[in-house]
Every structure is written in C-alpha cells, then in structure tokens.
Amino acid sequence: MDKDKLTINQLNLHYGDFHALKDISMHIPEKKVTAFIGPSGCGKSSFLKSLNRMNDLVETAKITGEVLLDGEDIYGKMDVNLLRKRVGMVFQKPNPFPMSIYDNIAYGPRTHGIRNKAKLDDIVEQALRNAAIWEETKDRLKRNALGLSGGQQQRLCIARAMAVEPEVLLMDEPTSSLDPISTAKIEDLVLELSSKYTIVIVTHNMQQAVRTSDLTAFFLLGEVIEMATTDQLFSMPKDQRTEDYITGRFG
Amino acid sequence: MRSKFDEQLALLNQYMIEMGTLCETIIADANQALLENDEGLARKTMAADAEIDRKEREIESHCLRLLLQQQPVARDLRQISSALKMITDMERIGDQAADISEIITFGSIHEEDMVRPIDEMAKATMKMVIESIDAYVNQDAELAHKIIAYDDVVDELFNEMKRVLVERIATQCCDANAALDLLMIAKYFERIGDHATNIAEWVLFSITGSREGDD
Numbered sequence: 001m002d003k004d005k006l007t008i009n010q011l012n013l014h015y016g017d018f019h020a021l022k023d024i025s026m027h028i029p030e031k032k033v034t035a036f037i038g039p040s041g042c043g044k045s046s047f048l049k050s051l052n053r054m055n056d057l058v059e060t061a062k063i064t065g066e067v068l069l070d071g072e073d074i075y076g077k078m079d080v081n082l083l084r085k086r087v088g089m090v091f092q093k094p095n096p097f098p099m100s101i102y103d104n105i106a107y108g109p110r111t112h113g114i115r116n117k118a119k120l121d122d123i124v125e126q127a128l129r130n131a132a133i134w135e136e137t138k139d140r141l142k143r144n145a146l147g148l149s150g151g152q153q154q155r156l157c158i159a160r161a162m163a164v165e166p167e168v169l170l171m172d173e174p175t176s177s178l179d180p181i182s183t184a185k186i187e188d189l190v191l192e193l194s195s196k197y198t199i200v201i202v203t204h205n206m207q208q209a210v211r212t213s214d215l216t217a218f219f220l221l222g223e224v225i226e227m228a229t230t231d232q233l234f235s236m237p238k239d240q241r242t243e244d245y246i247t248g249r250f251g
Numbered sequence: 252m253r254s255k256f257d258e259q260l261a262l263l264n265q266y267m268i269e270m271g272t273l274c275e276t277i278i279a280d281a282n283q284a285l286l287e288n289d290e291g292l293a294r295k296t297m298a299a300d301a302e303i304d305r306k307e308r309e310i311e312s313h314c315l316r317l318l319l320q321q322q323p324v325a326r327d328l329r330q331i332s333s334a335l336k337m338i339t340d341m342e343r344i345g346d347q348a349a350d351i352s353e354i355i356t357f358g359s360i361h362e363e364d365m366v367r368p369i370d371e372m373a374k375a376t377m378k379m380v381i382e383s384i385d386a387y388v389n390q391d392a393e394l395a396h397k398i399i400a401y402d403d404v405v406d407e408l409f410n411e412m413k414r415v416l417v418e419r420i421a422t423q424c425c426d427a428n429a430a431l432d433l434l435m436i437a438k439y440f441e442r443i444g445d446h447a448t449n450i451a452e453w454v455l456f457s458i459t460g461s462r463e464g465d466d
Contacts, residue, residue: 207322234324236460246324248253 002029004068005168005198006051011065013046015058020046022222024065028215033190033199035209035230038219039250044202047219048170051200052087053080069168085112087168088161092176094153096145096160101128101137104145104156108164123163131159132189151182158189162197169193171201175208187212206246210234218242256321263313263334264388270306271384274341275377277303277348278443282373284355285436288362293355296348303345307338326457333457337387340446340453344380347439347446354432364429368412372440375405379447387454395458398451405444412437 006028013021021043028034036044046055053074055061067074074083085108097104105124114120124141128134133155137148145156154174161169171190175183190199190212203209209216210230217227218239226233226242237243244250277299284292314335317323323331354360379398386394416434419425456462 206324210324235328237325243325247327248256 002032004028005030005070006200007066007068007071008051009066009068011047011050011063011067013043013050013055014060014062015046016060020222021050024224026217026224026227028198028200030198031194031196032214033194033201033212034215034217035213036200036202036217036219037204037206037209037246039245040204042219043222044217044219045172048089048172048200048202051168051170052084052089054089056080085164086166087170088164088166089170090154090157090161090172090174092173094150094157094177096148096153096156098144098146100142101145101148101156102141104160105163108160112164127159127163128156130162130193131155132185132192133159149182151178151185154178154182154186155189158186162193166197168198168200171199173202173204176204183208206234218245220245253321256317256323256327259313259317259321260327260330263310263317263331266306266310266313267334267337267384267387270303270310270338270341271381273299273303273306274344274348275381277345278373278377278380281348281351281355282370284352285360285373286365286370288355288360290356290358293352296352297356300345300349303342307342310334310338329457329460333387333453336453336456337383337450340449341380344443344446347443351436351439354436357432359426359428359432361426361429364425364433366412366415366433368408368415369433369437369440372405372408372412372437372444375401375408376440376443376447379405379444380450383447383450383454386451387457390458392455392458395451395454399448399455402444402448405441409437409441 004027008024008026008028011021011024012019024047036048038044049055050063051067051074055063063075069078069083069086072078097107099107102124105127106120109120109123114123125134125138128137133152136152137156145153148156158169158174175186178186187208190201193199194214201209201212213230215227216230216233218225218233218237218241220241226237226239228238233242234246237246277296280292280296280299283289284296314331317331321327379401382394383398385391386398413434416430420427420430452462
C-alpha cells in the first residue's frame with residue numbers, strides 16, 4: 001500500500017448558497033501523480049484549491065470536513081504560510097513576477113528567511129535544473145522573466161514553486177495555454193518530479209491524464225463519481241457517467 | 252455526442268460481419284469441395300483467401316485511423332483493439348481453409364475415403380466463427396463463453412478422426428495417402444476451432460476488459 005500524503009474526509013465547500021463540493025472523501029498517495037478530470041464547473045479546481053487553502057481568499061467560501069496532510073488537519077492549527085510552503089501550486093496561466101528570472105526563484109526562499117547569496121544561487125540553480133529550464137536560462141538569470149516564452153514561463157513557475165522544497169505540487173491545468181512541444185516538456189517534467197513529489201494535476205486533456213498520472217478521479221457536479229488507477233479508469237470505468245464522459249458521449 | 256465516431260464504430264462492426272461471413276463461406280466451400288471431391292471448387296476456394304486478406308487490411312487501416320483520429324478510451328478502445336486482434340485469427344482461418352482446399356487438389360482423397368467426423372468438424376467450426384462475430388457485434392459475453400467451451404467438441408471430433416484413420420490404416424481398408432491427407436485436413440479444422448476460440452476470447456475482452464483465464 002502507498003502511504004497517503006493527503007487524506008480528505010467529507011469535505012464540503014459552499015460559495016454563498018452554491019454547494020460547490022459535496023462530501024468529498026479521498027486518499028492521495030505520496031510520490032504519485034493524481035489527476036482530476038471532469039467537465040468545466042464540476043469542482044475539480046475548487047477542490048485543488050482547498051488542498052492548500054487558496055479558497056480562504058474567497059470571502060463567501062465556507063468549508064467543512066477535513067484535509068489531512070501527513071495526518072494533520074490543514075484547516076486546524078497549521079500555519080497557512082507553512083502549509084503553502086509544503087503544498088505548492090502552479091496555475092493555468094504562467095504568472096511569473098515582473099522581475100528577473102533569478103529573483104522569481106529566490107523570492108520564496110527569501111521570504112522564508114534565506115539571505116545567504118551562495119545558498120540562494122544554489123537553490124536557484126537546483127530549482128531551474130529540476131524544472132528542466134536551467135540550460136535555457138543559465139546565461140540570462142538577471143533578465144526579466146516576462147521575456148521568456150509561455151512554455152518557459154510555465155517551467156519557471158514550476159521551478160519557483162519547487163524552490164521552497166514543497167512536498168506536494170498542485171497543478172491547475174498547467175499546459176492549457178501552451179503549445180504541444182512545451183506541453184510535452186511539462187508532462188515529462190511531471191513524470192520526472194513524481195519520484196520526489198506528490199503531484200495533483202487538474203486537466204481537461206484526457207490523454208494528458210492517461211500519459212502522466214497514476215490515479216485519476218472523475219468529478220461531476222461537485223462530487224467524485226469514481227477514482228481508480230488511471231489504467232483502470234480509462235480502460236474499464238465502473239460508473240456509466242465516467243464511461244460517458246471519457247468516451248465523449250456526455251450530455 | 253460523437254455521432255461521426257459512432258458511425259465509424261458501426262462501420263467497423265459491419266466490416267467485422269463481412270469478414271466473418273467470408274470466413275464462414277470459405278470453410279463451407281472447402282468442406283463442400285471435400286465432400287463432393289470437387290477440384291474446381293477447391294481451386295476457387297484457394298483464391299477466395301485473397302479476399303479475406305484484403306478485408307483484413309481494410310479493417311486494420313480503419314482501426315488505425317480510428318485510433319489516430321479519435322484517441323478512444325474505455326469500451327471504444329476495447330472494441331477497436333479487440334477487432335485488431337480478431338482479424339489476425341480470422342485471416343489465419345482463411346489461410347487454413349485455403350490449405351484444406353489445396354490438399355483436395357492433390358486428388359488423393361476419393362468419395363469412398365470420406366469419414367463422418369470431417370463434415371461435423373467443418374460445421375462446428377463454422378458455427379464457432381459466425382457466433383463469435385455475433386457475440387462481438389451484440390456484446391454477448393454468455394455466447395462468447397459458450398463458443399470457448401464448444402472448442403472441446405471440435406477437439407473430440409479430431410480425436411475421433413485420428414482413431415478412425417488409425418483403424419483404417421491398420422486394417423488396410425483405405426489408401427495411406429488419403430488417410431494422411433485426411434488427417435492433415437482434420438488438423439486444419441482443429442486449428443480453425445482454436446482460432447475461433449481466440450476470437451471469442453477477444454470478444455470477452457471487448458466486453459469485460461479481461462481475457463478468459465486472466466485472473
């Protein structure tokens with residue numbers, strides 16, 4: 001049995017009167033890639049954001065239930081900054097800070113108190129290497145990150161997320177704005193990183209879920225309809241609604 | 252909804268039925284050529300194998316196009332991948348019926364040499380082939396299981412053939428060349444039964460996602 005990194009028990013999320021997530025319970029194993037699929041508005045991104053309390057920023061959001069990170073409830077006494085250091089996030093659109101490549105990566109470690117130049121240099125290089133973008137950026141670390149291509153910016157954001165050495169990486173449709181070559185690079189990266197990190201990826205691209213993930217959960221109208229190994233879910237789904245969705249006969 | 256894709260899958264079923272019918276016909280013709288010692292029909296049957304080969308390539312390219320264009324998953328993927336496996340066995344059935352026909356053209360077997368089990372073997376294998384395609388098109392797991400079990404009938408008929416032929420050779424009541432050719436033909440029918448069993452196993456895979464005996 002794989003160790004659970006995240007355990008979710010009966011999570012409910014309301015945005016005002018709207019019941020966005022309904023009684024979700026799930027185990028997310030350590031050092032595996034878990035994919036969330038489902039139609040737009042089914043709650044998969046909301047659920048992803050609940051895993052590092054990004055919904056705290058939404059005023060009308062109300063959450064009940066438990067999200068345990070290594071057994072500890074993230075909605076309990078855990079410090080939110082520490083939580084987000086442990087559970088990093090990469091968004092749909094690359095969002096580098098308008099500063100140099102180097103400073104983008106060093107930003108997180110600096111806020112966590114690292115000031116030593118040699119140490120920061122080391123962190124920046126390692127993070128850029130891990131995100132497979134070191135070779136492309138090593139000679140222009142002082143240049144503005146906004147000058148990078150979309151695919152490079154997204155890998156920079158992954159490097160930035162990894163610079164604080166998180167344990168879990170949440171990725172919300174990380175390749176939806178990228179071309180096929182950049183997409184392939186990010187997918188390779190996901191597979192590479194899964195030996196060290198627990199990765200949760202939301203994707204609209206079913207083939208991407210097949211290629212990159214170990215487990216897949218299918219969301220529909222705020223519920224998890226089915227969760228299984230990716231092989232199982234895409235070859236023999238148990239629920240007719242899953243079958244209809246993945247075979248494109250939905251609705 | 253994916254109406255175009257559904258049309259293409261329906262077309263795949265249609266092609267499979269056509270190839271199944273070709274297999275049924277080639278077995279029936281080989282059997283008739285044997286029973287009636289009809290060398291002309293035997294030669295025609297050998298040529299009919301080329302039609303089955305063409306059908307195999309047609310289905311193969313249809314399936315590859317569907318895999319490329321539609322990136323199928325779940326039951327769609329199983330339906331297409333099973334078809335790709337089934338046509339290989341169907342093509343072999345065509346080869347073996349052609350081999351049977353070729354032996355008939357050697358002219359060693361005469362009407363008085365004929366033995367009952369051969370005709371029964373031919374009919375049993377035809378039944379297996381045609382029913383396995385029915386099971387595929389109608390996604391009928393129960394029928395697929397029955398076909399797999401029915402292979403024992405064909406195997407038993409083959410054993411009976413061997414006993415009859417050994418007895419004939421021992422009592423010198425038939426030509427040894429004819430006996431050996433009949434044994435070869437019986438073996439080809441027995442192999443056709445095995446291919447039909449493989450087809451039925453792939454039908455089960457397309458329905459259930461696992462093959463018979465996988466557990």
